[in-house]
Amino acid sequence: MGLFSLLLLLLLLLLPLLAPGAAIPRSPALRSLGRLHLPTRLTSRPTVARNYSILYFKQKVDHFGFDINKTFKQRYLIADKYWKKDGGSILFYTGNEGDIIWFCNNTGFMWDVAEELKAMLVFAEHRYYGESLPFGANSFKDSRHLNFLTSEQALADFAELIKHLKQTIPGTENQPVIALGGSYGGMLAAWFRMKYPHLVVGALAASAPIWQFEDLVPCGIFMETVTRDFKKSGPNCSESIRRSWNALNRLATTSSGLQWLSVALHLCSPLTDFHDFWMLKDWISETWVNLAMVDYPYECNFLQPLPAWPIKVVCQYFKDPNVSDQQLVQNLFQALNVYYNYSGQVKCLNISETTTSSLGSLGWSYQACTEIIMPFCTNGVDDMFEPHSWNLKELSDDCFEQWGVRPRPSWITTQYGGKNISSHRNIIFSNGELDPWSGGGVTKNITDTLVAINIPDGAHHLDLRASNPLDPKTVLLARSLEVRYMKQWIRDFYARQGKAVLNSF
């Protein structure tokens, strides 16, 4: 399940909240944007066989209180083919909002560097995702059961798991651990190093938008990056998309216009009212967002298969902005078809399509209502979208209705330091410049041990993906820098222990 389907799922969840027939109905667009899911399930066929053991570790449901003594089984994966007891290391993936096996299979970088770093690979599942459900099928029942779904609890899980590994696997006890993660997992990797520096010698935080909170970055930066990707992928591309909204709006003023749109866009269910129409526009917006995140240089599966550099392919249909509204919509259909029907098998486009209603999405929607409050906005000038301001009040009310909880928009900054993180050490922040999440990421060195690696041709954590012949040189360079830093951390660790360091490091 990807961003798009999650958003649709969220919208579905929000449906009861929308007052039909209200005088000036609010678009749910920004509401859903406020809950943008970090795309994590980038499926790709692994280029190497992934041999790992699946294990479970008993975790306390509540690390921060003593009243509830319940435990649950956290799933984790271990691959030790290249691990060396002598002078080896442990690469620890700080799992994010999804099934850990997906992350394992989509973090080829760790597999690719395992031999060079003599590393044991560990992939730890995030609580409330995959199989790691604190209350089993009841985990998402209500706010009481969801109460232990926080980044702090997840970090504490990682800490306990690392201590467990060191206590139970002979040879690991005196080895350095490095945290790695992408997207929200990258945020967790960075935060883990900040909060538990005694357990990991460093962190590689890939495409981690740790500053997409409060006013640390402008709320418009995300959609501006999306727009820039389209702008540079073909002449008139972003401008055509910017114009498409009013074309759609004009056509949607009558019921016959809605009907025409339904046919022109090959929708599976015809649009019947304004609410459907907002859904349509949200769905289109999220398609552009998705494309910006997965604008990878090679063919890649993401819900549907996509061609290499998919935005370029999309932009072929947006070369001429000066066309009639109808023509623009027909071009829009062709563009959407690249994303939803690259295989050519799809008969119609389903804007309310939801893929499996996985628990993972429920979990993220809760997190996006509590801690992970990322302001987004558009103005239609610096970006190619319709203007929407950030509305915390609305989000808060929706969250309260949906989950019975209200967001704490300042908490992440209070807890993890916001921009004031210079006293930490040994964190690599990597960002792809095509990735809209880079706007909320760390893209300049903070100190000589808190470093930024920018990948001009990279989309969302491309560097964490398996090596590919079509990889741009910039990502190869990024990966080699990342390895160099990690080797340095490992060397420093063994030097502090007074141990001979092997030449290979």
Add this chain to the structure above:
Amino acid sequence: MGLFSLLLLLLLLLLPLLAPGAAIPRSPALRSLGRLHLPTRLTSRPTVARNYSILYFKQKVDHFGFDINKTFKQRYLIADKYWKKDGGSILFYTGNEGDIIWFCNNTGFMWDVAEELKAMLVFAEHRYYGESLPFGANSFKDSRHLNFLTSEQALADFAELIKHLKQTIPGTENQPVIALGGSYGGMLAAWFRMKYPHLVVGALAASAPIWQFEDLVPCGIFMETVTRDFKKSGPNCSESIRRSWNALNRLATTSSGLQWLSVALHLCSPLTDFHDFWMLKDWISETWVNLAMVDYPYECNFLQPLPAWPIKVVCQYFKDPNVSDQQLVQNLFQALNVYYNYSGQVKCLNISETTTSSLGSLGWSYQACTEIIMPFCTNGVDDMFEPHSWNLKELSDDCFEQWGVRPRPSWITTQYGGKNISSHRNIIFSNGELDPWSGGGVTKNITDTLVAINIPDGAHHLDLRASNPLDPKTVLLARSLEVRYMKQWIRDFYARQGKAVLNSF
């Protein structure tokens, strides 16, 4: 309320747990030792008038979950007489297990250096102590209400309070904050700098036994330090005390012996059984512990007034170890009388005496059953006490019966790093070498910014107390070093901001 009375209170609480008439009844001594209270209520008449404002800040009861949205009022004190908006600083006392006004009045050091550091003084009360009760009178009702009494929640309170101050007091927003604390408050100061380095530029952790956990230091080190203090305070002193236990044991074998002891020790209530006798021995042990902690160079109030260097006074009664059991007990009475009757007003000694059953003691007893699990033991060879091993199982069972919770003895190390803290910066660990808590403290430099200051003639956080003409030179030196480090942190802070630094720093 001091250590001694707390321990008695704990014993009283534990009374129902002791099976009367059991074949081999266990002494509660080690049980209570395992819950040694950090003495905090060292009363002394302030040498300067303390002018502060009493304020309250609305805190969330649960920072780490979103289900419970309740708030409570945290009390804090502010003194800004010497604070300068221009180039000033904020000294933030991370309140420990007691009424914040006591800490305010007993941390004269902060008052003494306020002018030099142009500092605003803030004293933040720890939740569940003083007036800062999350559920009012119900706060200690059961484990559900006590669930939010943890060091992590307390640190989060401090973080939120600092953010609040910076947002609401013009001039503070761009000023450096330094955390200070003594004893458990010193642990909190150090941990706060470790976990929230974006909020405080450094910490002065006075007499903070952050390593009195798990096996980070030998469990016997505490009582060995107590013993050393007595050993060096008079010839045969510790040896006499070591012998006193068997003298007591021999006398207690008969009921007439118990009666004789009751008279010889001027007990208010005669000893009637073995249980009373264990209580007596615990009470005596805790008296020696207390004396070691408050072995200050000047007259000082602690429950009862004490003379300067009280152990020396006590040891005058223990010069000759080769006396009869009866004589030794009579000497023992004289020694105890120094502690309990320096004023000469006390008619009898009350071994079950408890001072006000303040809520603070309840809170600490809970903390000592959950996170703050400090192993203590004695062997009677390296110390002057009867041998007792550390028994976690027993503690755990007692805690479960008392509070319905079980200790997590490894959690503090997992959370705060144990001995592996070298990646942090700007923490001063000060310890008095007379203080038994110094054994669990950091007494050697870890790096050039994680520094130890040892005070050979100091008892429990003497350096935080107000300047006194009888202060030993070593504590004067310690304080001047502490000020020098703090000034450096303040200078560095302003330098990072690119601001001109005033000459005075």
